[in-house]
Amino acid sequence: MTAKFISKRKLTCWTPKSEADGIARKHFDFSAKELGKVRHTVRVYDTTLRDGNQAVGVNFSVEDKVKIARRLADFGVDYIEAGWPNTTNSSELEIFTRLRNERLRSKIVAFGMTRKADLSCRKDENLNALRSSNADCIAVVGKAWLFHVEKVLETTADENLKMISDSIAYLKDYGCNVIFDAEHFFDGFQDNPEFAMATVSTAAKAGAQEIVLCDTRGRSMPNEVYEITAFVKKKISKPLGIHGHNDRGLATANSLFAVMGGAEQVQGTINGVGERCGNADLVEVISNLEFSLGVQTGLDLSKLTRLSDYVYEIANLNRNYYQPFVGKHAFAHKAGIHGHAVSKFPEAYEHVDPSLLGNTRSIVVSSQTGLANIISKAKDFGLHLERTSAEAAQIMLRIKELEGAGYNLENAEATLNLVYARSLGEKLEYFDLIDWKALVSSDNNGASCQSTVKVKVDGTPFIVAAEGNGPVNAFDTALKKALENQYPELASVKLVGYRVREINAEKGTAATVRVFIEFEADGKRWSTVGVSTNILKASEEALLDGYVYFLYKKNSRC
Ligand SMILES: [Zn+2]
DSSP states (O other), X not given: XXXXXXXXXXXXXXXXXXXXXXXXXHHHHHHXXXXXXXXXXXXXEEXXXXXXXXXXXOOOOHHHHHHHHHHHHHHTOSEEEEEOOBTTXXXXXXXXXXXXXXXXXSEEEEEEEOOOTTSOGGGOHHHHHHHHTOOSEXXXXXXXXXXXXXXXXOOOHHHHHHHXXXXXXXXXXXXXXXXXXXXXXXXXXXXXXXXXXXXXXXXHHHTOSEEEEEETXXXXXXXXXXXXXXXXXXXXOSXXXXXXXXXXXXXXXHHHHHHXXXXXXXXXXXXXXXXXXXXXXXXXXXXXXXXXXXXXXXOOGGGHHHHHHHHHHHHTOOOOTTOTTTSTTTTEEOSHHHHHXXXXXXXXXXXSOGGGGTOOOEEOOSTTXXXXXXXXXXXXXXXXXXTTSXXXXXXXXXXXXXXXXXXXXXXXXXXXXXXXXXXXXXXXXXXXXXXXXXXXXXXXTEXXXXXXXXXXXXXXXXXXXEEESSHHHHHHHHHHHHHHTTOGGGGGOEEEEEEEEXXXXXXXXGOOEEEEEEEEETTEEEEEEEEESSHHHHHHHXXXXXXXXXHHHHHHHO
C-alpha cells in the first residue's frame, strides 16, 4: 500500500500566532527560497569503481566492475568513474575496453592526475594511459591547496597552474572531454583563496567542461561548503560539481549544501565505500536530493535498495541494516506504540514511503511489543489472529517469557513463527527425538566426533550414527539421516550459518549461551534460536526448530 504523507503545503498553511510559530514559518520560508534555487537537474557521478575500490577491504576484479557498472547504468547514473588507467596495472586499462563493448547508457570516465612537475605531457606515461583508455570523459585531478603543491609535490604555484592547463589542453587536443577535480579545494580556499581560485579558473580557461570542488579530507562544514561553492559559482562560468569525503560524518550534508550553493554534479559511491571513512554515500545524497530538496535526478529510486545490497554483496562487505533509506531496519517498527501508529498512519513514524526506495516496512515482535505488532506479525506469517483473543494474549506472554530467558526472537523469525503456530493449536509433531549421544576423541592429529541419534517418526524408531568435525555437526548429520527415511525432502536443507553468543559471560564456561542457526533450501532462508547453559542443548533446540519449521511450511503449502 502506498502511504499518504502530509504535504508541505499543509504545514506552511499555519498562520503565525506566536514567536515560535513565526520561527517555524521563517524556517519554511528559508527552505522555499533555497529549494527555488536548486530545482534543476543534478548529474550523478558514481565513483564506486574507483574511489570505492580504494576502501580498505574492497578489491573489485574487472568482472566485478563490469557487473556493478551494468547495475549503475540500469539505475541511470550519468557518469561511472571506472578506474585509474596507468602503466603499472593492466586491469585498470582492461576495464575500459570491457565497458566500451557493453555500450552502457552512462558516460564512462577514466580518472588520473595532471602531468608530473617539470615533465612534458607527451612524456607523461599516465596522461598517455588516460588518452588510450578512450573513455567518454577524463577526470583529471590537480592540486588546489598551496600546502600540497609546495610540501607534497615540492614544486611552485606557477608550475602547478601550468601542470593543470597543459594536461587539460593535451587531453583536449586528443578529443577528450575533460572534467577537472580540484583536489583539497575547500582547504585550499581557506588557506589561500587567490591560489585556489587560480587553479579552477586555469582549468576552466584550458577547456575543462566541469569543475569539481573536492573536500578531500572531509574537514569542511556544510555552511563553508555552501558559501564557497556559491562564491565560485559567481566567478566561474563552467558547471560545478562536489566530491565529498566522510571523515567527519558530513559528506552527505556537504554534498547537499554544495547543490544548494549551485553545484550541478554530485560525486559519491554506493553505500559510501571509499578511502578512510569513505565518500559521500550516493544512497543518502540521491534520496535527499529527491525527497528533501525536490531535485529531479531522473533516477529510478525504486531500484536503490537492491542496488545497495548488490554492491555490498560484490564488495564482500556486511550489509548495514541501519543504513538510512535502504537498510533492512530503516522502516522496522519495534516499540508497540510505533507499530500501532504506523498500521493506521505510516507517516507517524516514517519520513517517506519505503516502497519508493524499493524497501519494505516491517513490524518487529519482541518483549517490548504491543498487541498491534503481534497481530501485524500474524498476518506476515499468514495466520489469522483476533486482537482480543486469548491466543494473542498468550503469544505476547510467551514472547516475554522467552526473551526473559535469553531468547532473541528479532533475528529468529522461524522460531517466532513456531511460537505462533503452537499457540494457535497447530500440530507440529513430525518426529520425536528420543535421545542422542556424542563421543569426542582428540589426539595430536586433531579432534573427531561420532554421534548416535534415536528418533521416532510415525511410531517407527530409527537409530542412526554419523561422524562429524564436532558434536553439533555429527548430531546434525545423524539426525538428518534418520529423518530423511520419512521426509526425503529434508535432503535439500543446508545449514548456512551458526553463531554462539554468551548471555552472562561473567559465569565463564558455565555461562548461558544463545545459539542462532540459519538454514537454506530452495532459495529461501530461515533462522532459529536456542538457549541453554549447555551449548549442545541450545544447538539441539535451534536445529530441531529449523527442521520442524521446514516441514511445517512444506505441509502448509500442500
Ligand atoms: Zn575522493
